[in-house]
Amino acid sequence: xxxxxxxxxxxxxxxxxxxxxxxxxxxxxAMKNDGTGDVVLTINLSQSKTKVxxxxxxxxxxxYKVPSKQKIQQELNEAVxxxxxxxxxxxxxxxxxxxxxxxxxxxxxKDVSNINNITKNILxxxxxxxxxTSSYNYNKATKxxxxxxxxxxxxxxxxxxxxAKDKAVFNGATYTSIYRxxxxxxxxxxxxSNVSKSKKAVMLKSSIMDLINGKINVSNSIQLSK
Amino acid sequence: xxxxLIAIALFLSFNLAKAQDLVKKIPAxxxxxxxxxxxxxxxxxxxxxxxxxxxxxxLLTETSKxxxxxxxSIEDFGINLEKNMYYFNQLSDSITYNCFLIPIKDAKxxxxxxxxxxxxxxxxxDIRTMVLPDxxxxxxxNNNMLYFVTGSIKGSFFADSVKSARYGIKDIRFQSxxxxxxxxxxxxxxSAYATTDEPMVEAVDAPVVEKVKVRKKSTAKKNxxxxxxxxxxxxxxxxxxxxxxxxxDSDFEEAREFAVDTASAMTPVHGIVDEQYDTYQQERLEQxxxxxxxxFTWMIAQADQIFTGxxxxxxxxxxxxxxxxxxxxxxxxxxxxxxxxxSISPEFGAYGKAGLMKGYGSLNAKLFxxxxxxxxxxxxxxxxxxxxxxKKIMNRKLNKNFLKYVNSEKAxxxxxxxxxxxxxxxxxxxxxxQTYGSLLGGKMDEEIDLGTELFSLLLDEExxxxxxxxxxxxxxNGLNTKDVTYTTYEYDDDYKQKEIVKTxxxxxxxxxxxxxxxxxxxxxKLIKYGVNKNYVSVENNIYKVLExxxxxxxxxxxxxxxxxxxxxxxEMQGISNxxxxxxxxxxLHKQLLSKNNFSFLFNAKxxxxxxxxxxxxxxxxxxxxxxxxxxxxxxxxxxNPIKGRLVSADISAEIPNGHENALKxxxxxxxxxxx
Numbered sequence: 086x087x088x089x090x091x092x093x094x095x096x097x098x099x100x101x102x103x104x105x106x107x108x109x110x111x112x113x114x115a116m117k118n119d120g121t122g123d124v125v126l127t128i129n130l131s132q133s134k135t136k137v138x139x140x141x142x143x144x145x146x147x148x149y150k151v152p153s154k155q156k157i158q159q160e161l162n163e164a165v166x167x168x169x170x171x172x173x174x175x176x177x178x179x180x181x182x183x184x185x186x187x188x189x190x191x192x193x194x195k196d197v198s199n200i201n202n203i204t205k206n207i208l209x210x211x212x213x214x215x216x217x218t219s220s221y222n223y224n225k226a227t228k229x230x231x232x233x234x235x236x237x238x239x240x241x242x243x244x245x246x247x248x249a250k251d252k253a254v255f256n257g258a259t260y261t262s263i264y265r266x267x268x269x270x271x272x273x274x275x276x277x278s279n280v281s282k283s284k285k286a287v288m289l290k291s292s293i294m295d296l297i298n299g300k301i302n303v304s305n306s307i308q309l310s311k
Numbered sequence: 312x313x314x315x316l317i318a319i320a321l322f323l324s325f326n327l328a329k330a331q332d333l334v335k336k337i338p339a340x341x342x343x344x345x346x347x348x349x350x351x352x353x354x355x356x357x358x359x360x361x362x363x364x365x366x367x368x369x370l371l372t373e374t375s376k377x378x379x380x381x382x383x384s385i386e387d388f389g390i391n392l393e394k395n396m397y398y399f400n401q402l403s404d405s406i407t408y409n410c411f412l413i414p415i416k417d418a419k420x421x422x423x424x425x426x427x428x429x430x431x432x433x434x435x436x437d438i439r440t441m442v443l444p445d446x447x448x449x450x451x452x453n454n455n456m457l458y459f460v461t462g463s464i465k466g467s468f469f470a471d472s473v474k475s476a477r478y479g480i481k482d483i484r485f486q487s488x489x490x491x492x493x494x495x496x497x498x499x500x501x502s503a504y505a506t507t508d509e510p511m512v513e514a515v516d517a518p519v520v521e522k523v524k525v526r527k528k529s530t531a532k533k534n535x536x537x538x539x540x541x542x543x544x545x546x547x548x549x550x551x552x553x554x555x556x557x558x559x560d561s562d563f564e565e566a567r568e569f570a571v572d573t574a575s576a577m578t579p580v581h582g583i584v585d586e587q588y589d590t591y592q593q594e595r596l597e598q599x600x601x602x603x604x605x606x607f608t609w610m611i612a613q614a615d616q617i618f619t620g621x622x623x624x625x626x627x628x629x630x631x632x633x634x635x636x637x638x639x640x641x642x643x644x645x646x647x648x649x650x651x652x653x654s655i656s657p658e659f660g661a662y663g664k665a666g667l668m669k670g671y672g673s674l675n676a677k678l679f680x681x682x683x684x685x686x687x688x689x690x691x692x693x694x695x696x697x698x699x700x701x702k703k704i705m706n707r708k709l710n711k712n713f714l715k716y717v718n719s720e721k722a723x724x725x726x727x728x729x730x731x732x733x734x735x736x737x738x739x740x741x742x743x744x745q746t747y748g749s750l751l752g753g754k755m756d757e758e759i760d761l762g763t764e765l766f767s768l769l770l771d772e773e774x775x776x777x778x779x780x781x782x783x784x785x786x787x788n789g790l791n792t793k794d795v796t797y798t799t800y801e802y803d804d805d806y807k808q809k810e811i812v813k814t815x816x817x818x819x820x821x822x823x824x825x826x827x828x829x830x831x832x833x834x835x836k837l838i839k840y841g842v843n844k845n846y847v848s849v850e851n852n853i854y855k856v857l858e859x860x861x862x863x864x865x866x867x868x869x870x871x872x873x874x875x876x877x878x879x880x881x882e883m884q885g886i887s888n889x890x891x892x893x894x895x896x897x898x899l900h901k902q903l904l905s906k907n908n909f910s911f912l913f914n915a916k917x918x919x920x921x922x923x924x925x926x927x928x929x930x931x932x933x934x935x936x937x938x939x940x941x942x943x944x945x946x947x948x949x950x951n952p953i954k955g956r957l958v959s960a961d962i963s964a965e966i967p968n969g970h971e972n973a974l975k976x977x978x979x980x981x982x983x984x985x986x
Binding site for chain 1: 802804805817
């Protein structure tokens with residue numbers, strides 16, 4: 086008996102039926118009063134690490150090809166290389182932890198609008214259609230930070246085309262955005278957002294399912310004290 | 312005396328019933344026969360119940376609506392529901408017939424069903440005939456039976472110009488002037504065809520049996536090259552070649568050359584390509600229409616034959632009669648896999664003669680439904696040689712000691728198999744030779760012989776069979792929850808991220824895999840090697856695989872001639888200390904495991920509520936998941952011992968409690984699904 090094959094089969098029988106997993110996507114932006122700032126993007130699959138580890142041992146799951154560790158690392162490197170070339174972006178770093186399945190990318194920007202097209206372009210590079218249009222803006226004069234977000238209608242229809250089994254992957258996945266400022270926040274228009282006790286940060290947490298379905302909109306306009 | 316009388320009466324009535332069965336109308340050379348046994352079906356569900364069921368109501372209202380009539384019972388269709396309905400097909404080298412034989416109870420009712428303004432039928436004696444629009448199928452019936460036939464012409468047959476010419480059909484291809492000369496020859500033959508029906512009748516009377524056909528094929532193949540089907544992109548080379556042939560033909564038919572029909576006469580000899588293409592299209596349509604007419608004539612003759620002719624019935628086919636079972640609800644029989652393969656193989660080209668399916672005979676499948684389960688039983692007839700080989704291979708029972716390690720109260724499922732490794736290794740080369748030897752067309756017989764000899768020489772079958780005896784069992788004895796740590800984040804008053812480690816419960820099935828082994832020397836050496844290289848660690852004779860990437864721990868050990876693999880240390884320790892909780896094997900499980908060479912079982916009920924909601928994806932999904940599982944009974948598969956030359960296997964699915972029988976359960980499932 087080919088032990089490796091047997092092992093793969095075993096994992097398949099044992100683990101795949103429960104392939105709903107939890108993962109976190111976190112976006113952190115720290116704005117300085119002069120309009121520059123830093124971004125940290127984190128994707129954390131640690132809660133599902135048993136499943137991810139199992140899936141990584143398989144060639145494909147539910148009809149999707151499973152990327153190898155090398156392939157994931159390579160794609161992360163490509164994203165970093167792309168960022169380094171982007172206008173107004175500097176100090177690009179990435180980390181990856183294949184024991185806990187956590188990856189981060191961090192960088193600094195000259196102006197928050199520099200990052201507007203980045204996510205979209207990175208996704209496009211990987212041949213993934215963006216599911217939303219999102220743009221950031223910081224007005225130094227009025228000290229307003231705003232994010233405009235519009236879910237693309239087709240995202241929902243595309244998503245609904247997926248098999249129930251595949252959709253289940255997104256059950257329990259969360260998206261968190263944190264905006265941090267040097268000045269105090271006087272107002273934040275998105276009702277789903279929370280202002281920290283220190284009044285210097287705004288957080289919005291939502292399930293990825295709600296984002297895809299358009300139940301939650303992450304647009305926000307944050308007024309800082311002058 | 313009374314008993315004897317009753318016996319005779321019973322015998323007579325049985326014979327009478329049999330005599331009326333439409334099976335006698337199925338020709339002995341039918342290729343596939345499928346049966347739905349009305350009496351068995353309506354024993355499980357009365358006609359009244361059917362009419363009132365969701366499916367029945369739907370069927371009746373839909374039919375009523377579409378025919379603008381009002382039906383209240385399926386009996387209104389005039390079909391005799393207590394008798395068997397049949398489907399069969401008949402293959403010849405030129406046409407395939409798909410046929411249905413349906414018993415009629417009340418012909419008037421049936422006529423009422425099909426009666427409409429557009430559809431008219433003709434009557435001759437008590438036989439009524441209706442041709443469906445487009446003349447592709449015929450329905451014929453009398454007061455006892457209904458016959459539906461639809462035929463399709465085989466393209467490969469008419470690619471043979473000699474054969475097709477017999478029926479006035481020519482092979483058309485898109486090319487220039489020379490072809491027209493050739494055409495005229497074919498058309499001339501056409502006129503000859505019009506005067507005589509003989510060839511058709513001949514073809515109908517004796518639908519060519521497969522073996523004959525395969526032989527015929529060799530001539531067909533040579534010709535196909537010259538007259539490439541109806542493809543319009545005839546390559547230049549082929550076109551030239553066929554022109555030559557055509558010319559010879561036309562010389563031969565010189566005398567009739569004037570019999571050119573008007574269509575060809577109108578074609579300009581040096582016309583532009585477009586025009587030629589139009590002509591080609593038109594001619595092709597004409598030829599297609601001719602083929603269709605020919606098929607129709609054949610179909611009519613075939614249908615007449617069924618009603619009035621006398622011929623040998625399938626009842627005389629031993630393979631067919633042996634495949635029958637009184638209790639089945641539906642049956643399927645295919646005369647021989649070898650024949651199936653050969654019948655489609657002309658379309659495969661040169662591989663056709665290879666006979667890949669050599670040694671495999673008829674195939675049958677039966678569906679049973681009773682108060683406990685659904686069961687599908689399948690059987691395959693083998694050639695004697697093959698059957699003997701399999702008998703040797705299957706001559707092993709599962710190690711009885713395996714049974715201790717199945718806990719029926721908790722087991723989610725298992726899979727077992729037992730073969731004789733030694734016999735397998737000895738027979739394997741022979742079986743390979745049989746299958747692939749013919750595929751290579753005998754060209755490599757010597758090499759294959761050499762290979763099989765070498766295989767036997769290199770392997771000491773006896774020695775291998777001591778290391779791996781050939782029986783194995785994989786069982787999942789329930790689920791186990793363990794704590795797993797993961798990383799997440801906490802946010803302080805300033806929403807500053809802090810990495811923290813949390814634990815959560817994860818549910819994983821506990822599996823156990825075991826196989827028998829007499830000679831552990833090789834395995835022990837492997838283990839020793841693993842330990843030395845730090846691939847394996849050991850504690851109290853239980854070995855652990857040290858593989859970082861693996862999401863689960865894997866342990867193994869050897870005990871009492873059995874090699875165990877598993878992911879639960881407690882289970883392994885239990886086995887090691889002889890404390891494994893046995894004696895919890897149910898009767899069904901015991902039978903499945905100990906009596907069959909192969910068995911598989913899935914018991915969904917033991918999974919209900921065992922997986923935490925959070926792991927299935929929320930409470931709602933979990934609820935659905937559990938309720939689906941609850942409705943499922945045991946599902947199992949097993950191989951049966953070889954009987955004569957027949958290998959067979961069964962798949963069964965038990966129905967949950969609270970349902971009268973499997974058919975009614977099936978109806979309730981359909982109703983639920985439609986809601």
